[in-house]
Every structure is written in C-alpha cells, then in structure tokens.
Amino acid sequence: MAKQHSDKPEITPFEGPAGGWGSVRSLAEIFPRERVPPETLRELVRQNKPDGFQCVSCAWPKPANHHPVEFCEEGAKATAWELTTYRTTPEFFAKHTLAELRGWKDYDLEQHGRLTHPLRYDAATDKYVACAWDEAFAEIGAVLRPLDPKSVVFYSSGRTSLEASYMYGLMARMYGNQNLPDSSNMCHESTSVGLKAAIGVPVGTTRLEDFEQCDAILFFGQNVGSNAPRMLHDLRSARKRGVEIITFNPLRERGLERFTDPQNPIEMATRAETNISTQYHQVKAGGDIAAMMGIAKFLVEWHDAAILAGQPAVLDTAFIEAHTHGFEDFVAAVRAADWGAIVHEAGLAKTALEEAARVYAKSKAVMAIYGMGLTQHVKGVENVRMVVNLLLMRGNIGKPGAGPTPVRGHSNVQGQRTVGITEKTELVPVEKLEAQYGFTAPREKGLDTVESCRGVIDGSVKAFVALGGNFLRAVPETGPMEAAWTNLDLSVQIATKLNRNHLFPGKVTYLLPCLGRIETDVQASGPQVVTVEDSTSCIHASRGKATPASKHLLSEPAIVGALAKQILPANPKVDWDAWVADYATIRDAIEQTYPLVFRDFNARLFQPGGFWKGNKASERIWQTESGKAEFLTPTGLSATGFADADGRFRLMTLRSNDQFNTTIYGYHDRFRGVKGTRDVLFMHAADIAAAGLKENQIVALESDAGDGITRRREGLIVTPYSIPRGCLGAYYPECNVLMPVEHFAEESHVPAAKSVPVKIVA
Incomplete structure (x- = not known):
C-alpha cells in the first residue's frame, strides 16, 4: 500500500493548465498504485457511454454524441479506486482494534482496499469479526423493530442508484418515518429551496445543448478543474466560438483559467491552451450577493438612462411584465443599495462589476453556472435566489442557451430526490404511495442532516442506517459527533471501503459490504442494470461488467430488500424478493409512482444522452404560488451570517x-x-x-x-x-x-x- 503523505511536504506554485500532460501523469501514477486489474482499461472505455456505466463520482451529464474517451482525471481516479485489487479482509480486522485504526489517516483507511465480508463489531475485543448475512439482517431487525421509528435515521449517499433509493425511501416510510437525510442536505439543498420558491422547480433548467446556444456564461463558486472536469470540454467549445465566461470565485482555480484538452492531439503536442474565463473576479467568500447586486444596479441605471433617452431597453420589460412577480420591490432595493457597501461586501472594484455588467447587458442568452461556493453559506438560499433575479432581469430563463445551471456533486444526488429520498412530505406523492402499497405514510417532516446531528448529540436518535457515505466525516461538529456516536443502539454502515465513520461503533454495529456500480450485478433474472439522474435532469442506465471484489458482496437493492423484510410486516403489495430478482420490476414501480417523469422507463433506459425528465420552468410555466417567476429581494449584501471583527x-x-x-x-x-x-x-x-x-x-x-x-x-x-x-x-x-x-x-x-x-x- 503506497504512502502518499509526507513528513517533508512540498508547496510550490503550479504553472501548467488544467488537463494536458498533468492529467495524463496523474493517471499514470494512480493505476499502478491501485494495482488495478487488466479489465480496468475495458471499463474506462465504457465509462459514461450509452451502454456503459455512469461515473461513480460527479453528476456531469454523459453526452449523446460522446468522445472516444468520456472520462476525466477525477472520474478515472474514482474508477481505479473502486476496481483496486487491494482488499480489507477479516484477517485485517483480526490484527487491528478500532481504537488503533482511529489513528490512521482517511487516505490510509480507504486505500487498504475493498471490504470483502459482512462484519459485526465485537466490543470485547474492539474489533470487527466476520459474520453471516442472515445473522446481520436478523440482529439489525431485532434492534430496529421495537424502537420508536422517529428515533431512527436512514441516511443515503448520493451515488446510490434510483432503484435502491426508491426501495430505501419506501422502506423508511413504511417503517414509520421520513428521516431520510442525504448528500443534498450537505450541498445543494439551498438550490432545491431557492429555485423552487423562485421558479417553481428545485433543479436547474439547462441541458448540455444550451452550451451550444449561449453567448455568455456567469460562473459562481465552482471549481470545475477538480470537481467536474468533463465540463471543461463544454466550456472550451463555448470559448472557441466566442462565448464570454465571467467568473466570480474567491480563489484563482486553474480549471477556470486555462485548459489543454487531453483528447486533442494537436493541443497535447503543441501544449496549446484555451483561456476559459474572459473575466475573473475574486469575490470575497460570502460576497456574491453584493457582486450580483452591483451588476443589477448597473443594469437598472443603464435601463433608466436608455428609456429617458428613447433608446432600446436594457431590461427585458416584456418578459418581466408577462412572467414575473415582485419586480417592483426588488428594483427598489437595487436602487437603494449603496455602492460603497456593495464594493466593500463583494471585495471588488466598482469598475470590475461594471465590466461584468456590460457583457451581461449585451448578451442575448446567458447561463449561470454555480456550485457550493453559493449554496454553503448562511444566506445560501438568498445567493441562489439572487442568481435567479439576475437572470430574470433579462429574460434568461426558458429560452435556448439560458438559465440556472447548478453543478451537482455525487453522481445520483439529484436523482435520489426525484424518487423520494427526502425528509419533506410535500416533495413526495405520499397519497399515491399509500394507494400503491396499502399503508399509511407519515406526514410529519423527517430529520435532515443538521437535525440528525442534533439528535445524535442529544441522544434522541437511537439508530443510524447509512446506505453509503462517510457521514461522521462529512458533517460539522466532528468532536461531539464522534463522541456521541457510541451511544447509538445501532449503527449500520453499507459501504465498499473502510472509512472513519466505521471506526465509531454503536452498541450494536454492522459493516455491510456492497457491490460497486462498475461491478457485475447478477440476480435471479440475470445481470442487472441500474439508473441515475445527472445534473441536467437526464436519466441514464448504468451497466456494471467488472468482476466483483468478493463473492460475499451483495448489491444495494439486495441489502435494502433484506432489511425491509426484517423490519416491516409482510405486505402482499410489496414483493421485495421479486424486486431484487429483477430490477426492471423496481423501475415499473417507480413509473407507477411517478408516471409523468418515468414514462416508458424500461423502454428508454439506453437512450443516448439519457432521457430528460422535463422541466416546467424551462417552458416558462411557473409552478409557484403566484403562477409567475418570483423576484425575491435579499435581506442583506453578505451571505456569511456573521459580522466581521478584528482577528476574525x-x-x-x-x-x-x-x-x-x-x-x-x-x-x-x-x-x-x-x-x-x-x-x-x-x-x-x-x-x-x-x-x-x-x-x-x-x-x-x-x-x-x-x-x-x-x-x-x-x-x-x-x-x-x-x-x-x-x-x-x-x-x-x-x-x-x-x-x-x-x-x-x-x-x-x-x-x-x-x-x-x-x-x-x-
């Protein structure tokens, strides 16, 4: 197992572009380090292809007209990480206590390799020991059945398939709760809340083809080079045809500056680069509302002057009048905003904001791409709504090449919400589920991530079932959370590799290893296919063909089905075994619950580019209370939620x-x-x-x-x-x-x- 961290770290400026030979060298290093099997090359060729598998890392779309190679540096690392030949066996745990392993670094834990056997924590030895699957399911059920359902949390990672997610959400509701926090709670829930209130849908309105039709892109708080590198191909193509890309990001990130396409032989041979951002504004952390308010203020001033001079309007007044509500209050706030406060809060010169505003004012179709640099602030929802305000001012929603484009992280984090992984009753067709499966669904809101953390710390959460992820490492308040975790009556962790969360046991603890998405999943009806939803609301099939890491692994649907049978009474309307035997029957059930989204689900599985689930806001149909898109005025110019102070x-x-x-x-x-x-x-x-x-x-x-x-x-x-x-x-x-x-x-x-x-x- 190769050591990566060093006692003598090197910190020197990097002068090269994103992509290029640096990406090639990075991959040349990780494949031998992971000792990947020969079939890895075959799998990389299949990655993000119509009949292949969806990358297990980010949720950027796989295009209908794909490149010969459709993986990026980060995606290839994720594939190598999953297909590694390193193994973490029961013999490993026989040698190491959990107390000892808590001294290991995160990298060393996961680098040790794929989990191979179901494991039970033995408190007497402070070690995991191998157990039978039936034993694990039986004891988990014995602990969960008598508990108050409101005291149990069912967490899921954003890489879990639509099929497993649908089963998991249904299981939780039939058990009696909606405690279904997931990765969205940690990243883009601000998008879901902000966009839903403003335009009536909780997701972005654009698709890949909009990159071919826009003439400007506003880019906020997303490090494309590290977090969604395949998007660089779309940004590069946009720049080649003259699209201006205006970036607002606190740090200068190389992927937003320069890119060499590793798939372009001429660029690789000549080391040619494409400049990505035409303007790069290093806004202060939490200063995006102020920056967008400054752009809006210029637009309003120019519009007022143009109308007074009898010149064409700067704002799209026809769109605003026909399609929006709340403009008068918003524009009053824009006019009242003080330039000194805007400049101070944004950390940008007024001339910089004017330069950005001039490009926006002359552009006819503008996309606004953003990431967690907007959503993970105290005023993160207001950040998202301010993006919408800016787009609405010039009618940049509901036309080709325009609209909000949130960049999701995990490969199916958006899709999980589509099929019911949510703590919010209003986002799920509970009446339809009740009729479909003959039970009474809970109506009270469940626990989200923050509320689950509170519950673990104060002891009101008694059991935690995690379908993937590394919850303890991902959430805030690390110290108190780790200390409180051992008070849980039950901790169930479904995973492919060892991570830090697994080292903090509850009173009863099981570590259940599952198949990865790239691996062959054979059930009673034969090899199976799963599905995911990308950042642009397109649904894709994913077919694993790699050799499983161990013969003892079960698939996520199989594990969920087995748990459901243990904790729920028999129900003639839910045949968990039939679902596990043939995932197509799960998709039939999903279609029955969500007929408009998943029409002809099984028939459209392998449509190149995926099939689009639709988006009413992209048609300028606003499913808001007013029936129009909403201008929502921010409460202030800073998104941080705290005041500046000396030394802070x-x-x-x-x-x-x-x-x-x-x-x-x-x-x-x-x-x-x-x-x-x-x-x-x-x-x-x-x-x-x-x-x-x-x-x-x-x-x-x-x-x-x-x-x-x-x-x-x-x-x-x-x-x-x-x-x-x-x-x-x-x-x-x-x-x-x-x-x-x-x-x-x-x-x-x-x-x-x-x-x-x-x-x-x-």
Whole structure:
C-alpha cells in the first residue's frame, strides 16, 4: 500500500493548465498504485457511454454524441479506486482494534482496499469479526423493530442508484418515518429551496445543448478543474466560438483559467491552451450577493438612462411584465443599495462589476453556472435566489442557451430526490404511495442532516442506517459527533471501503459490504442494470461488467430488500424478493409512482444522452404560488451570517485535486502546488504579514462562532495564495471540526462550510 503523505511536504506554485500532460501523469501514477486489474482499461472505455456505466463520482451529464474517451482525471481516479485489487479482509480486522485504526489517516483507511465480508463489531475485543448475512439482517431487525421509528435515521449517499433509493425511501416510510437525510442536505439543498420558491422547480433548467446556444456564461463558486472536469470540454467549445465566461470565485482555480484538452492531439503536442474565463473576479467568500447586486444596479441605471433617452431597453420589460412577480420591490432595493457597501461586501472594484455588467447587458442568452461556493453559506438560499433575479432581469430563463445551471456533486444526488429520498412530505406523492402499497405514510417532516446531528448529540436518535457515505466525516461538529456516536443502539454502515465513520461503533454495529456500480450485478433474472439522474435532469442506465471484489458482496437493492423484510410486516403489495430478482420490476414501480417523469422507463433506459425528465420552468410555466417567476429581494449584501471583527477570518473549506468529497485519492493537489500534505492554510500574503506570521509557519485555527465552545484544528502550514484578504482556505473534511452544527444555511439547513468564522492561533 503506497504512502502518499509526507513528513517533508512540498508547496510550490503550479504553472501548467488544467488537463494536458498533468492529467495524463496523474493517471499514470494512480493505476499502478491501485494495482488495478487488466479489465480496468475495458471499463474506462465504457465509462459514461450509452451502454456503459455512469461515473461513480460527479453528476456531469454523459453526452449523446460522446468522445472516444468520456472520462476525466477525477472520474478515472474514482474508477481505479473502486476496481483496486487491494482488499480489507477479516484477517485485517483480526490484527487491528478500532481504537488503533482511529489513528490512521482517511487516505490510509480507504486505500487498504475493498471490504470483502459482512462484519459485526465485537466490543470485547474492539474489533470487527466476520459474520453471516442472515445473522446481520436478523440482529439489525431485532434492534430496529421495537424502537420508536422517529428515533431512527436512514441516511443515503448520493451515488446510490434510483432503484435502491426508491426501495430505501419506501422502506423508511413504511417503517414509520421520513428521516431520510442525504448528500443534498450537505450541498445543494439551498438550490432545491431557492429555485423552487423562485421558479417553481428545485433543479436547474439547462441541458448540455444550451452550451451550444449561449453567448455568455456567469460562473459562481465552482471549481470545475477538480470537481467536474468533463465540463471543461463544454466550456472550451463555448470559448472557441466566442462565448464570454465571467467568473466570480474567491480563489484563482486553474480549471477556470486555462485548459489543454487531453483528447486533442494537436493541443497535447503543441501544449496549446484555451483561456476559459474572459473575466475573473475574486469575490470575497460570502460576497456574491453584493457582486450580483452591483451588476443589477448597473443594469437598472443603464435601463433608466436608455428609456429617458428613447433608446432600446436594457431590461427585458416584456418578459418581466408577462412572467414575473415582485419586480417592483426588488428594483427598489437595487436602487437603494449603496455602492460603497456593495464594493466593500463583494471585495471588488466598482469598475470590475461594471465590466461584468456590460457583457451581461449585451448578451442575448446567458447561463449561470454555480456550485457550493453559493449554496454553503448562511444566506445560501438568498445567493441562489439572487442568481435567479439576475437572470430574470433579462429574460434568461426558458429560452435556448439560458438559465440556472447548478453543478451537482455525487453522481445520483439529484436523482435520489426525484424518487423520494427526502425528509419533506410535500416533495413526495405520499397519497399515491399509500394507494400503491396499502399503508399509511407519515406526514410529519423527517430529520435532515443538521437535525440528525442534533439528535445524535442529544441522544434522541437511537439508530443510524447509512446506505453509503462517510457521514461522521462529512458533517460539522466532528468532536461531539464522534463522541456521541457510541451511544447509538445501532449503527449500520453499507459501504465498499473502510472509512472513519466505521471506526465509531454503536452498541450494536454492522459493516455491510456492497457491490460497486462498475461491478457485475447478477440476480435471479440475470445481470442487472441500474439508473441515475445527472445534473441536467437526464436519466441514464448504468451497466456494471467488472468482476466483483468478493463473492460475499451483495448489491444495494439486495441489502435494502433484506432489511425491509426484517423490519416491516409482510405486505402482499410489496414483493421485495421479486424486486431484487429483477430490477426492471423496481423501475415499473417507480413509473407507477411517478408516471409523468418515468414514462416508458424500461423502454428508454439506453437512450443516448439519457432521457430528460422535463422541466416546467424551462417552458416558462411557473409552478409557484403566484403562477409567475418570483423576484425575491435579499435581506442583506453578505451571505456569511456573521459580522466581521478584528482577528476574525472567513474560512472556506476546499476539496483538492486528489479528492472526491470525503474520499482522498492522494496528497497531490496539483493545481494549487501542494504535494505530500493536506495540512495547509491558504492566506493572502498581506494577511500573513499583518498577523505577524511567516510562510511555512505552523499555526492552529479556532472557531470564532461566539458560542463559547472550543473547536480547534492544529498543525496547519501557512501558505501564501491568491485569495481575498480576510479569507482563508483549508481542506475539507479535516476542517469540519471547526464548524458548529448550528452554522447552516437559513431555510435549507446546508452546513455553511464556505464561510466559517475562525481565528488564527500562532
């Protein structure tokens, strides 16, 4: 097992582009390190193809007209990570206690390889021991059946298929709760809440073809080079035809600056690059509302002047009058906004905002792409609504090449919500489920991620079942959460690899290994297919063909079906065994529950580019209370939710180029020039000097939330970086220890990880 972290880390500026030979070298390094089998090459060729499998990392769409190679550097790492030949067997656990393993780094835990057997925690030895599947299911059922259903949480990771997700959500509701937190609660729930209120749908309105029809793109808070690299092909094509891309992002990220297409032989041979952003504005963390308000203010001023001079309008007044509500209140707030406050909160010069506004004002079709740099703030929902406000001002929703484009993370995190993984009753057709399956569904709202954390800490949550993920590592309040986890009556972790959550047992704990999406899944009716939904609301089939890591693995649907039979009374309307035997029957059930979305589900599985589930806002049909798209006025110019103070910094938690969510592939954040460590604190050089610090000095961060609770992250290396003054950057999930559980986005409860109040302790 190759060691990646180093006692002598290297931090040097990276001068190359995104993509290019750097990506090739990165892949040449990870494949031998993972000792992948020969069939990996075959699987990479199938990745993101119509008859292949959907990448297990990000949710960027797979196109109908695909490239010969449809995987990016990050996607290839995810495939190698899943197809590794390393194994974590019962013999491994016989040698290591959980107390010992808690001293291992995240990378070392997962790098040890695929789990091979179902495991039960033995408190007497503090070790996992192998057990039979039937034994595991029987004891899990024995613990869950007498518990109050409201005290049990059913968490799911965003890579779980539509089939398993539908079964899981139904099982939870038939058990008696809607405690169904998932990855959305941690990232794009602000999108779901913000867009639903503003335009009547909880998802973006654009598709891949809109990249071919837009003439400008506004880009907010998303690091495409590390988090969705396949999008770089679409951005590159847009730039080649003259589309202007205006980026607002606190850090200068290489993928938003320059890109060399690894699939273009000429570019690779000549080292040619495409400049991605035509404007790059380093907005302060939490300053996006102010920046967008500044653009809106220029538009209103220019519009007023144009009308007075008898010139063409700048705002799309016909669209605003016919399709929107609330414009008068919003435009009054825009006019009243003070330029000094806008400039201060955005951290940008007025001339920079004017430059962005001029491009927007002349463009006829504009997409607004954004990520968690907008959603993970206390005012994250207002960030999303401000994006909509800006688009509505010039009619940029519901026409080709225009609309909001949230970039989802996990490969099926959006699809899970489509088939019922949600704590909110209004998002699920409960009456239809009741009629379909003959039970009474719960109506009260279930627990989301933040509420689940509260429940674990205060003891009201008694059991936690996790369908994938690394919940303890992903959530805030790391210390209290880990301490409280051992008080659970039951912890069930369904996973492919060992992670830190597995090292904190409840009173009864099972670690259940499952098949990965790339592996062959053979059930009673033969090899199976699963489905996922991408960021653009297109549904894709995914067919695994790789050899399973162990003959002892079960599929996620098989595990869910077995659990359901243990915790639910027999129901003649639900044949869990038949569903597991043939996943097509699950899809038939999904179609029956959601006939408009999943019409002819099984017949359309392998449609190139996926089949689109539809989007009323893209047709300018607004499913809002007013029947129109809503201008929603922000309550202020800052999204942080806290005031600036002497010594207080805004911490942004970041992912590296060698990482997907909590999975650490290695210790080389190539684009930021970091190798051999994740203990880095990115700071503006002037802030380093003002704080009396020096480059490479080791410091700690402490929470500055003002709640009297000590939260501390030690051993960070001070590193000068291109970042706004007053802002800091450090890696997720290691810095989650600094984030209070109560520091979350209003309305959506998304942990506000992109602006955490902290102070530096030298």
